[in-house]
Amino acid sequence: MRDTRDKILDASLALFSIKGFLGATTKEIAKKAGVAELTLFRHFSSKERLFEEMIASHSFLPALKGLLPELKDLSYRDALVQIAGGFLNRLSERRDLIKIMHSEIHLYPAKVKEIQQNLVGEIVKTLASYFRGMQEGGLLKEFDPELGARAFLGMFFQYFTNQEFVVEKKQKFENRDAVIREYVNIFVFGTEAGKSNNGSGSTDGVR
Amino acid sequence: MRDTRDKILDASLALFSIKGFLGATTKEIAKKAGVAELTLFRHFSSKERLFEEMIASHSFLPALKGLLPELKDLSYRDALVQIAGGFLNRLSERRDLIKIMHSEIHLYPAKVKEIQQNLVGEIVKTLASYFRGMQEGGLLKEFDPELGARAFLGMFFQYFTNQEFVVEKKQKFENRDAVIREYVNIFVFGTEAGKSNNGSGSTDGVR
DNA sequence: TAAAAATGTAAGTAAGCGCTAACATTAATG
DNA sequence: CATTAATGTTAGCGCTTACTTACATTTTTA
Incomplete structure (x- = not known):
């Protein structure tokens, strides 16, 4: 069969x-x-x-890529919320593979790099190109788009692995959306005072 | 003997x-x-x-804690640069243990959580209390201090594991300080345009 | 329905593993 | 120097593992 x-x-x-x-x-x-x-x-x-x-x-296709067009209709902030959510979903789907990736680096460094590349590298590029477009439109500050993408996704990747592999299995994702909002806020507006926006906003529009 | x-x-x-x-x-x-x-x-x-x-x-003492006092003398931005550098150094020192932590979660979830707790939990609390102090002084926006600390350290933790375990062993730390500066910038000022500061600054004073 | 391909059962092999036993040798101690 | 503690050497036990052989049984295919 x-x-x-x-x-x-x-x-x-x-x-x-x-x-x-x-x-x-x-x-x-x-x-x-x-x-x-x-x-x-x-x-x-x-x-x-x-x-x-x-x-x-289980080596996967490029996902999150067809997501780019529809981001145009969203505010910067909501687009990031969307991306973060999609990224976390994708990680959840692939949690077994990610666990193996973590455990078996010493056995198969090449294979593991390949997974990492497919899993994160692709979406990093996608997000970076989104940033680049926004910067050209003058909507974003000047920063290295790829580094920015890595910083953004890194926050969530770390959050994910912590939730999946460290935290007790209770109340998983209970605060997922709150974390996304807070992280996105930080990424968008920063943390230093002396500017218009503040974190506990109500600019909702997603969820 | x-x-x-x-x-x-x-x-x-x-x-x-x-x-x-x-x-x-x-x-x-x-x-x-x-x-x-x-x-x-x-x-x-x-x-x-x-x-x-x-x-x-190899279960370690609370580090980075005695670092808090001397942060008072630094600007917010420089303090974060200092913290990020210290954190990355600490991770490098413990790289073997971190590798084991990644590999052996399934065998010793309790032990691994303990390590994670000692390694990251402690510094999260320390950093969160720093944020709290700065917020009370009106120097920072309102955001959940612990979440903020996790977001900040998460960016660097992810950067570290990527460098250590995925990237080719060449040119390690070549761009370390540049990454720290860029990440700190994003964390401090955010990425959205329409504000005073921009990323390619020269507010140096550390390094 | 007959030939061929896929799967099952049962037994076993060779190697490596964690760990132990018995005894000799060295190093520390008083 | 004599006693005791720590280490070395060698051999091996009992178990598990990945993997094989030989043969019977089922399923697919033409």
């Missing part, structure tokens, strides 16, 4: 993310996939190749 | 960080420590206890 392979790939993703490459056994993966262990080896010549093909099969 | 124990602890830190808990063997650790494998087991009843005691022995 065609989907035997997929069942194995899915099971391996789940178990690798929970127990790591060395911690997950082929017997266990096969069991989780509802398949004989031998079948696993008939599809993938070794555990290592299973790992590689699993990674490759 | 007293330092046999320490040699084992040091070797285990190095190897666990490179190969992970399962990937590092007791034989290898003993060899790296210049010690017989049996000696390792005479000091630590099991590999697991070695791991725990290694973590405990």
